[in-house]
Amino acid sequence: MTDVYIYDHARTPRGKGKKRGSLAHVHPQNLAAATLKALEKKNNLDPSLVEDVILGCVSQVNEQSSCIARYAVMAAQWPDNVPGYTVNRFCGSGLQAINNGVGAI
Numbered sequence: 678m679t680d681v682y683i684y685d686h687a688r689t690p691r692g693k694g695k696k697r698g699s700l701a702h703v704h705p706q707n708l709a710a711a712t713l714k715a716l717e718k719k720n721n722l723d724p725s726l727v728e729d730v731i732l733g734c735v736s737q738v739n740e741q742s743s744c745i746a747r748y749a750v751m752a753a754q755w756p757d758n759v760p761g762y763t764v765n766r767f768c769g770s771g772l773q774a775i776n777n778g779v780g781a782i
Contacts, residue, residue: 681779685720687712705740709749717753724753730761731778733770737763 689708692700700708709732717724732746746761766773 679782681782683775685716687715687719705734706745706748706752709745710752713749713753713755717755724755724759727755727759729778729781730759731764731774731781732761733764733766733772733774735765735767735770737765 689712690700692698695701713724713730716722730746730750732749734745737743737745744761744763746763750759750761751757764770764774764777
């Protein structure tokens with residue numbers, strides 16, 4: 678069995694989901710892309726080495742109803758061959774994304 682470790686993490690900021698909320702002007706894919714770019718910068722990461730991006734998203738509606746993980750990869754200007762998929766497990770979406778990553782390893 679392979680030991681699996683969380684090397685680092687990043688989280689998007691939170692704001693009230695209102696039309697005039699603090700993050701209302703930021704598209705969800707750009708918010709997620711900023712997280713990917715922060716991990717890239719913080720760890721001197723070469724994005725071409727990333728084999729998958731798994732993103733937990735609680736409510737996949739409106740602007741975040743598509744595969745936000747894949748669109749975030751593109752918005753972060755990572756290589757076209759870096760895949761991504763989105764997990765919706767309601768309040769456990771982030772934890773499920775971690776579990777899916779562990780299972781893939």
